[in-house]
Amino acid sequence: MRAFRYHRPADVAEAVAVLAAEPQAAYLGGGTNLVDLMKLGVQRPDVLVDVTRLPLDTVEELPDGGLRIGATVRNSDLAAHPVVRRDYPVLARALLAAASGQLRNMATTGGNLLQRTRCVYFQDTGKACNKREPGSGCAALHGQNRDLAVLDWSEQCVATHPSDLAVALAALDTVVEVHEPDGPRDIPIADLYRSPGTHPERETTLARGTLITAVRLPPLPAARRSTYLKVRDRASFAFAAGSVAAVLDLDGDVVRDVRLAYGAVAHRPWRAYRAEEELRGRPFSPDLAARAADAELAQARPLRHNGFKLPLTRAITVRALTELASS
Amino acid sequence: MQGGPENTTTIDERHSSRVTVEINGASRELTLDNRTTLLDALREHLDLTGAKKGCDHGQCGSCTVLLDGRRVKSCLVFAVTVDGRSVVSVEGLAGPDELSPLQAAFIAHDAFQCGYCTPGQLCSARGMLDEVSRGWPSAVTGDLNSPADLTDAEIRERMAGNLCRCAAYPHIVAAVRETAGASGTAATR
Numbered sequence: 378m379r380a381f382r383y384h385r386p387a388d389v390a391e392a393v394a395v396l397a398a399e400p401q402a403a404y405l406g407g408g409t410n411l412v413d414l415m416k417l418g419v420q421r422p423d424v425l426v427d428v429t430r431l432p433l434d435t436v437e438e439l440p441d442g443g444l445r446i447g448a449t450v451r452n453s454d455l456a457a458h459p460v461v462r463r464d465y466p467v468l469a470r471a472l473l474a475a476a477s478g479q480l481r482n483m484a485t486t487g488g489n490l491l492q493r494t495r496c497v498y499f500q501d502t503g504k505a506c507n508k509r510e511p512g513s514g515c516a517a518l519h520g521q522n523r524d525l526a527v528l529d530w531s532e533q534c535v536a537t538h539p540s541d542l543a544v545a546l547a548a549l550d551t552v553v554e555v556h557e558p559d560g561p562r563d564i565p566i567a568d569l570y571r572s573p574g575t576h577p578e579r580e581t582t583l584a585r586g587t588l589i590t591a592v593r594l595p596p597l598p599a600a601r602r603s604t605y606l607k608v609r610d611r612a613s614f615a616f617a618a619g620s621v622a623a624v625l626d627l628d629g630d631v632v633r634d635v636r637l638a639y640g641a642v643a644h645r646p647w648r649a650y651r652a653e654e655e656l657r658g659r660p661f662s663p664d665l666a667a668r669a670a671d672a673e674l675a676q677a678r679p680l681r682h683n684g685f686k687l688p689l690t691r692a693i694t695v696r697a698l699t700e701l702a703s704s
Numbered sequence: 705m706q707g708g709p710e711n712t713t714t715i716d717e718r719h720s721s722r723v724t725v726e727i728n729g730a731s732r733e734l735t736l737d738n739r740t741t742l743l744d745a746l747r748e749h750l751d752l753t754g755a756k757k758g759c760d761h762g763q764c765g766s767c768t769v770l771l772d773g774r775r776v777k778s779c780l781v782f783a784v785t786v787d788g789r790s791v792v793s794v795e796g797l798a799g800p801d802e803l804s805p806l807q808a809a810f811i812a813h814d815a816f817q818c819g820y821c822t823p824g825q826l827c828s829a830r831g832m833l834d835e836v837s838r839g840w841p842s843a844v845t846g847d848l849n850s851p852a853d854l855t856d857a858e859i860r861e862r863m864a865g866n867l868c869r870c871a872a873y874p875h876i877v878a879a880v881r882e883t884a885g886a887s888g889t890a891a892t893r
Contacts (some may be wrong), residue, residue: 383721
């Protein structure tokens with residue numbers, strides 16, 4: 378591992394200023410991903426700016442009924458928060474479906490959103506990877522791509538985003554509060570992540586050195602009826618083979634509103650707008666849910682080893698929505 | 705918030721740091737390369753070899769310790785970040801000549817074979833039982849808004865961060881179940 382200097386900033390502005398002054402500095406949150414990538418030689422920062430003692434660790438109920446979650450709130454504390462459990466079960470479920478008890482005690486909200494892909498080629502410095510080393514190629518495209526993308530990939534990169542939390546936040550139309558070198562800004566989560574295109578090394582729209590300070594959930598009473606379904610290769614402690622975040626609002630049996638987002642299918646958490654459009658205004662049935670998933674997945678281009686993700690994602694869409702409809 | 709791009713923040717130019725940390729109730733001071741993990745600090749600098757290095761990537765759980773009372777994987781924590789904090793390793797779960805109820809239950813239920821994962825299992829179970837007593841839900845909890853019964857399925861899910869290559873899992877579950885029942889940790893209270 379490359380030797381590094383360590384800095385604990387006094388406030389957010391100082392943290393951002395250090396990143397602006399030090400081109401190879403990185404923020405350190407819970408460390409559950411970054412420390413591992415440093416051991417693997419995938420990330421080689423020369424300064425770590427430890428943001429975990431900044432006053433960003435509170436969950437605050439907002440006057441409009443929404444919820445503001447500080448960037449350093451740990452995943453386990455967020456999942457256990459009574460308001461999250463009551464008003465945004467999709468969020469609590471997504472957090473609880475991720476990692477292990479120890480890692481949830483460490484991982485932060487902001488760090489979770491900015492974690493890197495678990496594509497095995499990205500994590501292996503002996504393999505070609507345009508995300509790790511732009512221009513070096515993509516060993517995954519024709520390699521062991523079972524875990525990788527079926528939607529929106531490019532010849533340069535077929536990686537998926539690994540976060541469960543981000544999928545739930547995408548479904549909830551979350552606003553991400555950031556502090557850029559120029560000052561604070563709000564970014565809708567739909568605008569946070571990038572498609573891989575020809576620059577898979579750029580994963581978000583954030584300028585270098587930007588610090589996520591909080592995420593803000595808008596009030597969404599319908600989210601009381603919401604859930605997160607995740608399918609893994611083993612019962613627990615694994616990344617998703619497929620996942621769905623779902624919010625369902627029924628008027629009688631007619632879908633008044635619905636929010637759907639998929640995990641493990643693309644370079645970003647995948648908001649399923651086409652599926653939502655199919656569902657809205659129609660009487661709910663499992664068949665309708667299946668047709669909605671098909672409409673979304675019609676644009677998919679599975680790779681050699683991951684075609685199973687299409688029927689899997691379709692099946693969990695039907696199951697999640699049917700459970701919500703009958704709850 | 706003060707400062708800005710022109711501020712005069714100075715970063716310590718050294719690649720090592722002075723770290724003060726409370727380990728198993730005693731304050732310890734160390735000068736460590738910043739790359740030193742908490743696990744290596746315990747094992748290589750403090751001669752506390754209970755916490756084990758299994759995968760060293762946060763996947764096996766054998767390095768689990770309690771940091772400010774919460775279970776974490778010490779292989780993914782840089783020691784410099786725990787300056788001023790409190791760590792309990794397996795050596796601190798009970799006095800030198802005694803067993804905690806959890807440790808006694810592991811022996812009574814034959815909850816290990818080779819024993820390599822056991823220190824991590826013990827620290828993880830200790831932290832997990834605290835989480836249960838605080839009413840934290842898990843992925844297998846049916847109703848998120850009421851305390852979970854600590855069923856075997858709950859124990860298995862909550863202990864998923866600790867692997868046992870000898871596969872002593874049924875006995876580990878039994879030891880944790882008995883400890884939880886004896887201390888009234890389960891949802892009955």
